[in-house]
Amino acid sequence: MNDWKTHLAVLGLFVALTFLMTYPLILNPVTKVRSMGDTLLNSWIIAWDVHKISNLDLKGFFNANIFYPYKRTLAYSEHLFPQALLALPVLVVSHNPLFAYNVVFLFAFVSSGFGMYLLARYLTRSTIAAVTAGIIYAYSPFMVAHEVHLQILTAGGIPLAFLFLHKFFERERLRDASLFGLFYLLQGLANGYYFLYLTFFSGIFILYFAISRKKYRDGRFLAKLALVAVIVAALASPFLYPYIQIRKEMGFLRKKVSSAKITSFLATNRLNRIYGAASNRFLIAEGELFPGFIPFGLAVLGLVFCLGKKKSADNDSGIETQERGKDFLRKGKALSGAGERRSPRIYLAIWILAFSFVFGLKGPYYVLYKLIPGFDGLRAGARWNIFIMFSLAIFAALGMCGIMRRLKGFKKKTVTAGIPFLILLEYLSIPMPVYKLPVKKDIPEVYRWLAEKKGEDFALVELPFPEENKSIAVIECPRMYYSTYHWKRLVNGYSGYFAPFYMRLKKEWSQTTPALNIARLKEIGVRYILFHSDLYHPGTLKRLKKRLALLPNDVLFVARIGQADIYELVYPPGERDRIFASPPIPLPANKPAPARKKQRSLPFPESGLILTKPLTWPNS
DSSP states (O other), X not given: OOHHHHHHHHHHHHHHHHHXXXXXXXXXXXXXXXXXXXXXXXXXXXHHHHHHHHTTOGGGTTOOSSSTTOSOGGGGSOOOHHHHHHHHHHHHHHOOHHHHHHHHHHHHHHHHHHHHHHHHHHHHOOHHHHHHHHHHHHHSHHHHHTTTOHHHHOOTHHHHXXXXXXXXXXXXXXXXXXXXXXXXXXXXXHOHHHHHHHHHHHHHHHHHHHHHTTGGGOHHHHHHHHHHHHHHHHHHHHHHHHHHHHHHHHOEEESOOBOOOGGGGGOOOTTOTTTTTTTGGGOOTTOOOOOOHHHHHHHHHHHHHHHSSOOOEETTTTEEOSSTTOOHHHHOOOOTTSSOSHHHHHHHHHHHHHHHHTTGGGTTHHHHHHHSTTGGGOOBGGGGHHHHXXXXXXXXXXXXXXXXXXXOHHHHHHHHHHHHHHHHHHHOOOSOOOEEOOOGGGSOHHHHHHHTSTTOOOEXXXXXXXXXXXXXHHHHHHHHHHHTTTOOEESOOOSSSOOHHHHHHHXXXXXXXXXXXXXXXXXXXXXXXXXXXXXXXXXXXXXXXXXXXXXXXXXXXXXEEXXXXXXXXXXXXXXHHHHHHSOOOOOBOSSOOOTTTOOOOOEETTTTEEEOSOBOOTTO
C-alpha cells in the first residue's frame, strides 16, 4: 500500500477510535458537552475568537466581554486562536458554539494520535508500531482526565514539530525548518503550557544535535534556523504581548504550583473501566498520570532494545539493515530503535527531565520557575506529563518493533493486533459524562431578549454570585456561553485568573447593603442587573426586591422574562454613556495605597492566584 493510502487509513482509524473513546458524545454533538465548567469556558473562548476574526476586529481581540470593566480579559486564560481557526467555518455555518467546540474537541484527539503516528513511523518504518504510539499518546488516562481542558488535548503539534526537526537535521532543507516553525507556532498558540514546554525541549534537541553533528559551524544551517526563529517570533509576539501587559498591570503570578506525587503514576480517572476504582486512593487534582502497564512495559523493552546490543534487521518494514548502527538522521532509514544511539538518548533525556518536572517546585522545575520568565505563571506542574507520554510512546513503538523482529507467522499477527487492543482496553473510560444545553432559539428567553438589542453596547451583571467555597465555574460558565448569543459586556466571568473587582464584588454583595452594591456598579457604568430567580431562595429574593424598591433614584424594575428579573440602573442624563465610554478600572496600584484602602494579599483558591499588589478603588 502506498504511504499516502496507509496514512489515510490510519487517519480514519484514529477518527473511529476517537468516537469510541469519547462515546456517547458522537451521538449528539450538537447540544451536549463534556462539562458545565471549563468546557463552556473554552467554547466561549472559541466563539469570541471567531466573533472577532469574522468581524475583522483583531485590534479588540483580547478585550473580551467578561470581567467588565477590565481590558485584555481574554489573556486571563488561553486564547485558543488555532482552535478557533478550525472552528470558524463550522460556527459560521451552524451558528452553534457547542457543535463548533465539539468538532475541535474531537479533532484534538485525532490530531494528537495521528501526529504521534507520523513521528513514530518516521523513526521505526513500522505502521503498527506507529499506530500503537499514537494510541498511547492520544488516549492515555492523562488525556482522558483532561477532557475538559481543550488546550491540553490539543497536542498534535508536539510530535509534528519533532518530526520536522528530524527531517531538517537529515536534509537541511529550509522547507523542513519552516514546517517545524509552523507546527511549533501552532502548538504554542494552542496551549501556553506547551509553548514553554516545547520551547524548552526542542531547544535541547536542537542544541544536542547541532553539537553532536557539528552543525554549529555551518553558517547556512544556522541562517535557516535563525530565519525561521525570527518569523515565528514575529508571528507569536502579538499573542504573547497581552499576557506580558496583564502580568505587569495586574501583578498576577502563581505562588503555588500544584505537583504530582509518585503515587500519581498509579492513578487513573474514576471512569477507567479497569483501574478506576482501584486507583481512587491515589487521586489528587490533575494527578491522573498512569501510563498503563502494557505501554510502560513496551517502553522499557524499547529502551533495552535501543541501548542494548545492536541488531541487524527490521522484518516489519522489509528493510534489511546492512550496517548496524547506521544513523537514521543521515540516511532516513529506521532501525526500529536498534542501531541509532543518539536519537534514543535525546528522547530518554526528555523522558527523565519531564518526569522530574512533574513534581513542581519540589524538584528541578524550581530552577525554571525562578529563572525563566513565563514558568512562574503556570499553575499545574503535573502537565509536564505530556512529555513523559510523548517519550514513552516513542520507546513503546521501538519496543513493538523489537518484539515483532523476534516473532514470525501467526504469533506475529496475533501480537501486532493484540497489543494495541489491550492498550485501548487499559485506557477505556466510557461512557464519557455529557451534559445537555439549549442552543440557538432554545436558549433562555432573557438571553434572547438581550440578543435582540443589536447595536446596543452596554454592561450588565448577573446575580446571584457563586457562594463562597462553591464552584464558580458551574454558575459563571453557562452565563459566558449564553453571552455568545448577545455579546454584551459582563461583570461576571470565569477564567484562569479572576479580576479583583469581580472577586471583591462577589464577596461584598452578601455582606453590605443593596444601596452600596448598586453604587459600586454605577461607578463603572453598569446598565442592567439580571436576578435569576431559580438560583435564589424565594425568601431571600423577596427581601432583596423590597430593598431595591426603596431605591427608585438608583434602580428600576424593567421586566420579568422567563426566570430572570431585570432591573435597570438610573443615571443623570448622559452620565451612564460618559462612564461607559471610559470606565474607571480598579487596578492593583504600582505604589501602596493609603492605609484605609490597602488590601492584604488575597488568595483565591479557585485559581491558585495571589494578588501581589494592593487594590485601588477610584471614585470611592
